[in-house]
Amino acid sequence: MSRQPVVKTINLCFSFNGQEVLKNINLEITAGEMVGIIGPNGAGKTTLLRLLLGLLKPSSGHVELFGLGPDKMGEKRDAVGYMPQRTNFDRNFPLSVLDVVKMGLVTSSVFGRPFSRGHLEKAKLSLEKVGLLSLKDKHFGELSGGQQQRAFLARALCKEPALLILDEPNTGLDLPTQYHFFSLLQELQQAENLTVVMVSHDLAVIARYANKLACINRAMHVHGTPPEVLNSPLLEKAYRCEYEILFGRERG
Amino acid sequence: MEIFTYGFMQRAFLAVTMVGLLCSTLSFFVVLNKLSFMGAGISHAILGGIAIGVLTGINPLYSGGIFAVFIALLIGYMSKYGKIQEDTLIGIFFSSGMALGITLISFKEGFFPELFSFLFGNVLAVSWDDLRFLAVVMAVVFLFVVVFFKELLTISFDEELAKANGLPATALYLGLLVALALTIIVSVKVVGVVLSSALLVIPAAAGFRFSKNYRFMLLFSILIGLFSGFSGLTLSYLYNIPSGAAIVLFAAAVFFISYLNLVLSKLRRNRGKELQL
Numbered sequence: 239m240s241r242q243p244v245v246k247t248i249n250l251c252f253s254f255n256g257q258e259v260l261k262n263i264n265l266e267i268t269a270g271e272m273v274g275i276i277g278p279n280g281a282g283k284t285t286l287l288r289l290l291l292g293l294l295k296p297s298s299g300h301v302e303l304f305g306l307g308p309d310k311m312g313e314k315r316d317a318v319g320y321m322p323q324r325t326n327f328d329r330n331f332p333l334s335v336l337d338v339v340k341m342g343l344v345t346s347s348v349f350g351r352p353f354s355r356g357h358l359e360k361a362k363l364s365l366e367k368v369g370l371l372s373l374k375d376k377h378f379g380e381l382s383g384g385q386q387q388r389a390f391l392a393r394a395l396c397k398e399p400a401l402l403i404l405d406e407p408n409t410g411l412d413l414p415t416q417y418h419f420f421s422l423l424q425e426l427q428q429a430e431n432l433t434v435v436m437v438s439h440d441l442a443v444i445a446r447y448a449n450k451l452a453c454i455n456r457a458m459h460v461h462g463t464p465p466e467v468l469n470s471p472l473l474e475k476a477y478r479c480e481y482e483i484l485f486g487r488e489r490g
Numbered sequence: 491m492e493i494f495t496y497g498f499m500q501r502a503f504l505a506v507t508m509v510g511l512l513c514s515t516l517s518f519f520v521v522l523n524k525l526s527f528m529g530a531g532i533s534h535a536i537l538g539g540i541a542i543g544v545l546t547g548i549n550p551l552y553s554g555g556i557f558a559v560f561i562a563l564l565i566g567y568m569s570k571y572g573k574i575q576e577d578t579l580i581g582i583f584f585s586s587g588m589a590l591g592i593t594l595i596s597f598k599e600g601f602f603p604e605l606f607s608f609l610f611g612n613v614l615a616v617s618w619d620d621l622r623f624l625a626v627v628m629a630v631v632f633l634f635v636v637v638f639f640k641e642l643l644t645i646s647f648d649e650e651l652a653k654a655n656g657l658p659a660t661a662l663y664l665g666l667l668v669a670l671a672l673t674i675i676v677s678v679k680v681v682g683v684v685l686s687s688a689l690l691v692i693p694a695a696a697g698f699r700f701s702k703n704y705r706f707m708l709l710f711s712i713l714i715g716l717f718s719g720f721s722g723l724t725l726s727y728l729y730n731i732p733s734g735a736a737i738v739l740f741a742a743a744v745f746f747i748s749y750l751n752l753v754l755s756k757l758r759r760n761r762g763k764e765l766q767l
Contacts, residue, residue, distance in 0.1 A: 291654045311656075320654040331522065331647050332704040344644040346656030350637050377702040393651075 242305050244269050244401050244433040245290060249299035252285055259285050261457045262299070267450075269400070272427055272434040274448035276441055276467075278477050281455040283437040284323075287405050290435065291320060303401065313347045319399030321390050323406045329379035335389050336374040339365055342393035364396035365389070367426060384415035391423065402427075404436040408443055416440075420447045441468070493727055498614050502733070505616040506719035508624045509680045512631060514693035514715025516673045518708045519635075519666055521694040522646045528565070528667070530687035531580035533674045535561045535587025537683050540608050541594035550608065551623055551675060558671035561587060566667045570660050611682030611734030613723065624676045631669045638662060643704065680719075681734035689715065692741040699748035714744050 245267040252260040260282045267273050275283050288294045289301055292308025301308055303318060311318075319342070339361045343353065365371045368388040373381065381389060387407060394402055407423070408416040424447050427434050438444040445451060445464040452461035459476035460467050467473060493499050520529050539557020543550030561583050569576035595602060607615060635642065645652045645659045652659045670690070677686040697710035722737030 293650070293653050315656045318654070320651060322648065322650045322654075326650065327648060332698065332702050332707045333647065334703060337704070338647070341640075341644045341647065341651065342655075344640050344652070344655060344657065349641065349657065353640070379702075 241268055243267060243302075244271075244304060245435060246302040246305075247286075247290075247299065248302075250286075250289060250296050250301060251298045252282070252289060252294060253297045258456065260289070260454070263454065263458050265452060265458070265461070267433060267435060269433050270431050271450055272424070272448050273436070273450045273452060274444035274464075275435065275437045275452050275454060276439070276444060277454045277459075279439060281476070283439075283454060284405055286454065287403055287435070287437055290403060291318070316345055316347055316397050317400045319394035319397060319402045321394040321402070321404040321407060323409055324383070324387055324390060325409060331379065333378045334375050335370060335378050335381065336361060336365065338378045338389055339374075339393045339396055342396040345397065360398070361392075361396050364392040367395065368392045368422060382415075383411050384419060387411060387415075387419055388422065391419075391426075395426065398430075399432070401433045401435070404434065406437055406439070408438055408440055413443075416443050420444075423447070493724065498616075499727065501616045501618065501621060502613045502723055503720070504621055505613055505624060505680055506723050506737070507716065508621075508628050509677045509689070510715040510719035511712060512628055512673045513677055513686075513689035514697075514711045515635060515708070516631070516670055517690045517692070517694035517715070518697070518704075518711050519642060519646060520670065520690050521698060522643075522704075523666070525670070526687070526691045527577055527580050528562075529670060529674065529690035531565070531584040532558055532562055532667075532671050533678070533683055533686040533690075534585075535583045536671075536675060536678070537591030537608070538587040538589075538594070539591075540678070540683070541591040544602070544604070545594055545598060549619075550604075551620065551679070554678065555627075555672060555675040557587075558675045559668050562667040562671035563664060566664045570663070607682070608678060609682050609684050610732060611678065611680050611685060613680045613733045616679055620679055624679075627672045627676045631672055634665060634669055638665070642666060681737055685734050685738045688738045688741065689718075692738070692745050693718070696741070696745040696748040699745075699752045714741065718744060 243266045245265065247263050247265045250260060250263040251258070263286060275286060277283050285294065289296055290303065290308070303311065304314060306314060340353070340357065343357050343361060362371060362374065365374055368391050370385060370388055370392060373385065378386065378389065394404070407419060411419065420443060423434065426432065436444065436448070445468055448464060450462065451464050451467040453459045453467055453473055453476045455476040460470045460472040520526060536554045536558040539554035540550040542548070542557065543553030546553070565576065565579045565583055568574055568579055595605060641652070641657055641662055644657065645662055649659050673690070674686050677689055681689060693711040693715040694707065696714050697707040700710045701707045718737050718741035722740040723733050725731065725740070726733035726736040
């Protein structure tokens with residue numbers, strides 16, 4: 239019996255203002271995989287995530303999450319956790335860390351209805367998983383970049399999703415903080431058998447943690463395990479840049 | 491207590507209480523969503539709707555209310571789907587709505603004393619009918635805000651997440667703009683077209699300086715809105731000054747005090763750190 243893919247795109251195309259942003263993307267991600275979407279700036283990585291989430295409509299082709307189109311998911315949408323880029327928020331917004339995490343539970347299934355005590359417990363449990371429960375009452379804007387990222391991870395995790403989608407989770411973090419964040423993510427992914435799809439422009443970091451990579455630059459150039467992708471000549475073609483420049487070292 | 495013996499003052503205090511509650515609650519979302527210019531734009535544009543009422547004999551509050559909701563929805567819809575910047579649209583409707591109002595009023599023959607009260611407010615002229623309209627608007631706006639508070643807060647902080655979680659973010663945003671338009675039209679009686687946008691910004695802007703927690707920010711915003719309303723109205727009664735202007739000046743004074751409080755507390759913190767070193 240074949241396992242149903244968690245994420246599937248079939249000949250996915252997207253155009254904006256007459257310009258082709260993504261062309262014929264075919265991708266299949268099965269349960270428990272941790273997949274990194276890589277590519278140069280402007281390659282369409284974030285657009286691909288937005289298509290997966292149903293925030294954009296494809297020009298042609300289609301997307302399936304758990305065998306359903308994003309607009310037909312209904313309450314099944316709660317099985318998808320999303321962590322947008324950290325740069326897109328107001329640091330002065332008057333929210334505590336716990337308030338931010340609780341926003342992850344504001345979904346269509348509780349639309350117009352008050353939170354229950356169970357929702358609060360879920361948010362606290364999620365904060366505990368990322369080691370931030372002791373900071374739950376602190377103003378969110380006062381956290382360090384790494385702590386904010388962990389809080390956003392807790393927000394994405396609090397509705398107990400089966401699929402986690404992360405957009406550039408390492409943006410603006412120094413290298414040790416990036417490694418700390420990805421180690422935590424990997425630990426949680428393995429403990430809860432999560433399927434993870436994450437976008438990053440940083441090849442070295444993402445290749446260390448993902449068990450599959452998909453390199454796109456408007457079209458899918460190469461996908462496979464990290465060694466397969468990193469040693470493929472198609473990687474240089476996608477980045478229009480030599481391997482030595484990409485990694486600062488010789489291939490091998 | 492003589493102030494409360496007059497019927498017109500009793501109605502004025504009731505109006506100021508309801509408008510204070512409404513404006514300060516909406517100002518919470520105006521400040522968080524950076525909608526100050528939207529508030530100013532709608533409040534000025536509704537002069538067109540008020541003028542339609544004056545010419546046709548319809549209660550200007552009703553015609554102005556419908557016009558305000560129409561303008562708010564048009565700006566919201568065109569900015570979301572028409573690929574035009576929101577501030578560009580506000581700039582266009584702000585001036586063209588006023589221009590429509592001025593043109594239509596010029597068709598009315600003779601002196602039009604009500605114009606001054608629509609521009610700068612006249613809370614002492616509030617009737618029981620006006621109060622009933624205000625109460626209905628307050629009930630509708632509060633029902634919307636209370637039921638969808640967590641959703642509105644979420645779209646204010648992270649619209650992308652809200653959409654990914656399946657929330658109708660655009661519909662909620664348009665709902666917020668309608669609530670804003672209705673609040674503006676009822677506040678016109680108290681502070682007028684020109685000054686109503688101030689009440690949609692100052693209470694929450696001051697509340698924001700007092701607390702980093704949204705619950706207290708909202709509470710401070712409501713208290714400041716009510717305090718400014720009562721104080722401004724009392725002052726206008728005692729010294730015979732325009733009530734709308736007095737209310738706005740009181741709110742502005744509270745804002746500057748809150749700002750001073752923030753600056754002083756920062757200075758105290760820095761001084762404390764220096765002493766520790």
